[in-house]
Amino acid sequence: MTTADLAGYIQHTEVSATADRARIEQVLSECEAHGFAGAMVQPCWVPLAAARLADTDSSVCTALGYPLGGDRTLSKVTGIRDAVAAGADEIDVMANIGWLKSGDDDAFRRELDALVDAAGNATIKLMLELGGLTDAEAEREIEYAVDAGFDYLKNSSGFGVGGQATVDRIRFIADRVDGSVGVKASGGIKTGSDAQALLDAGADLLGASSGVEIVSGDAGAAEEDGGDGY
Numbered sequence: 001m002t003t004a005d006l007a008g009y010i011q012h013t014e015v016s017a018t019a020d021r022a023r024i025e026q027v028l029s030e031c032e033a034h035g036f037a038g039a040m041v042q043p044c045w046v047p048l049a050a051a052r053l054a055d056t057d058s059s060v061c062t063a064l065g066y067p068l069g070g071d072r073t074l075s076k077v078t079g080i081r082d083a084v085a086a087g088a089d090e091i092d093v094m095a096n097i098g099w100l101k102s103g104d105d106d107a108f109r110r111e112l113d114a115l116v117d118a119a120g121n122a123t124i125k126l127m128l129e130l131g132g133l134t135d136a137e138a139e140r141e142i143e144y145a146v147d148a149g150f151d152y153l154k155n156s157s158g159f160g161v162g163g164q165a166t167v168d169r170i171r172f173i174a175d176r177v178d179g180s181v182g183v184k185a186s187g188g189i190k191t192g193s194d195a196q197a198l199l200d201a202g203a204d205l206l207g208a209s210s211g212v213e214i215v216s217g218d219a220g221a222a223e224e225d226g227g228d229g230y
Helices: 003-007 021-034 043-052 073-086 097-102 105-119 135-148 167-177 192-201 211-216 219-225
Strands: 010-014 038-041 059-064 090-094 123-127 152-154 182-186 205-208
Touching: 003 192, 003 211, 010 021, 010 211, 021 038, 021 043, 021 211, 038 043, 043 059, 043 073, 059 073, 073 090, 073 105, 097 105, 097 135, 105 123, 105 135, 123 182, 135 152, 135 167, 167 182, 167 192, 192 205, 192 211
Parallel strands: 010 038, 010 205, 038 059, 059 090, 090 123, 123 152, 152 182, 182 205
Antiparallel strands: none
16 A cells, blocks of 8 residues: 555544644644545634635544543533534544443433434544453444444544554454444554554554654654654
């Protein structure tokens, strides 16, 4: 796979709390220059990203409800609707896995349904946070998310208990959805070889703060920068 091909799978990410307008403008310029699949930014930057990327093939992506997932459902629903109205094409959201781990599956499933409904025609992805779940819990979450109508399942937010993207975790998801929904890999993706291994394991999208380094082959810069783990 060429670097240009690889860029088409990467959602170039900058969701750090300290990112200022200049940094977001840089990320958007990098999306334009390299042809990344999308720009993943905090909700406050969605209008800027939507204006900058309007005439490109890069989608505007944002994330809500992370890294803890404990926001009330109404807060998440309101945030999703606001982000879509502001120009977001894609929403990554984390559900309340505390409910799942408590065995309160009815409440968990109601939240999943509400999140999908709030997204409307926008693409919506669920952060599974596999690093904090047993295999049995992860299998239930995957089943419920597919039933609710999520477009993609994502191994992790890249923060906290979610953990990093590994071949085993991506294959775990891919084997259980069997192509019925997309799979996004996120967390610790630093090099082209990392990216290729995850795509080979079944990922359809990659979330990475080191997008430029991945497509340029500058692994040293990615390690030095550290990214945000997303």
